[in-house]
Amino acid sequence: MEQNTGAAAEVSTEGAYVTGGEYTRDTTYIETRITRDAVDGYPVEAGRYRLVVARACPWAHRSTIVRRLLGLEDAISIGVCGPTHDARSWTFDLDPGGVDPVLGIERLQQAYFRRTPDYPRGITVPAIVDVPTGAVVTNNFPQITLDFSSEWVDFHRDGAPALYPEDLQAEIDTVAQRVYTEVNNGVYRCGFAGSQEGYDAAYDRLFTALDWLEERLAGQRFLVGDTITEADVRLFTTLVRFDAVYHGHFKCNRQKLTEMPVLWAYARDLFQTPGFGDTVNFDQIKAHYYMVHTDINPTKVVPKGPDPSGWLTPHGREKLGGRPFGAGWAPTRPVDA
């Protein structure tokens, strides 16, 4: 849920409030769900909805990975915003003429306004838009991927993995919660700290959590159970951005990811799995963070490094056992379908 600045001066480009030197994320979203029973008025229906993302955004990235792992490409189309939204909205500047070919709009804000005129909160991705009405159904990113798993089962591809199996949900939730507060959000807490003290505390929290993960993943291939789950998806989106942006731009620099051997091997294992690396665009990731956050990078200069070729080197994690897709198998469709 990277979002635009909006009008309120205290809302940063990341939808966060800085209070007393510590970064706090605005976590109020449109919580309407798309379900089989259509309890909120939106039934699961192939071809009806459009998932709008930006390749840059880690919160949106979850949804592109899960959509691909589950094979929902035909059921839910995708619209991709460019990496550098302006002060008002994410925009479809990557599309011909700057217009999303399905929704017919230039700015994601227009779909939010269709839902709520003068929508007062951040214009965030991911957002799911109801194509017939052109209105945003939800931008509640943690629920979006869980509903892909549990509500869209009739449209899962053959061989789709169980990313959120019932018997592991409690453990996935526990791990994902710590990953969310300490890692996914922890890097932002470092980068947007309003004081040295706020930053120092955020840095210690972040690396305490990364040390915990380094230890947890030393003896097991995946975060929960012996297959890829929602928990791995959620950790991956931060790890893949770590050296490209968080290490320098957000000052998360005790080590690079490449200097944390277990996490680096774990991240490469996932990167080399279809659905993960093939949804990553390092250029758009770097452009977003370095060009949008002018409060911490006023020059808007985007670093050329780091060299990403290491992501394709052998990781050696197979020796830990486990089957990435459980009883299923990897997606084989082309990307960006």
Added chain:
Amino acid sequence: MEQNTGAAAEVSTEGAYVTGGEYTRDTTYIETRITRDAVDGYPVEAGRYRLVVARACPWAHRSTIVRRLLGLEDAISIGVCGPTHDARSWTFDLDPGGVDPVLGIERLQQAYFRRTPDYPRGITVPAIVDVPTGAVVTNNFPQITLDFSSEWVDFHRDGAPALYPEDLQAEIDTVAQRVYTEVNNGVYRCGFAGSQEGYDAAYDRLFTALDWLEERLAGQRFLVGDTITEADVRLFTTLVRFDAVYHGHFKCNRQKLTEMPVLWAYARDLFQTPGFGDTVNFDQIKAHYYMVHTDINPTKVVPKGPDPSGWLTPHGREKLGGRPFGAGWAPTRPVDA
């Protein structure tokens, strides 16, 4: 020669002009020399001069290393400014009462004004001050260390190395020139680039030079000959700051120094040699760059990383042969004498 901002708006905190997106260093210094023949009016004389430095500054760092390697501590006293000069001057804020105990001044600017009232250029370190008059003699940093070697020979310690031996001067000059323009200054060219194009070009120049050094030093322990020379001193001061500030703050991020195996081993070899590592203060280095350059780090937050403990790990460069101090030996005096 890190310098203060001065009044002129086009002078950055690093004494540089940015023209057309490319960074250019102001290289006009007070070129008065202290020599045995006192051709400029200043004779070599023990106890007469005070070397004013800041531990943060790479240009001043050369002089503290060479002074220690040659054992000039008794002949030339040292005054140390704090890391975060203000808009007008480096200051003696580390000293009791904020006053240099020998010169009796709070601001290095006062010594410049003793030399030239309303001195119009940057107030830079290193500067050598004539204690009797309190006036700056020179701030011409490349000449200062060469004169330590060639003019102060009568005061060199027993076992002092020949850092600028006549038979190697041509080669040292050639190597040092490329190191200066491409590496010492190259990191600043990246960090202060006024445009993406300027930065991209600067990054390519820098890493082209680092690749050259990585190759040159793969088969030889030191840059020129088989002992430490002035050329090594000049390269070291940039390498030791690389991961702490240049990698993130200046966006020199193709790799960290720790990811360039030859240069990393070479830098550790020097760091572990008396005169090098014992003149490094990482806290002051980081504080300087991150707090003074508000144009590229407006928050003034100083990163906690990277972990510097790797500097003391074995480097394995002994196998390349060579004798660091040639016929001499390492300095054994305490630091900061």
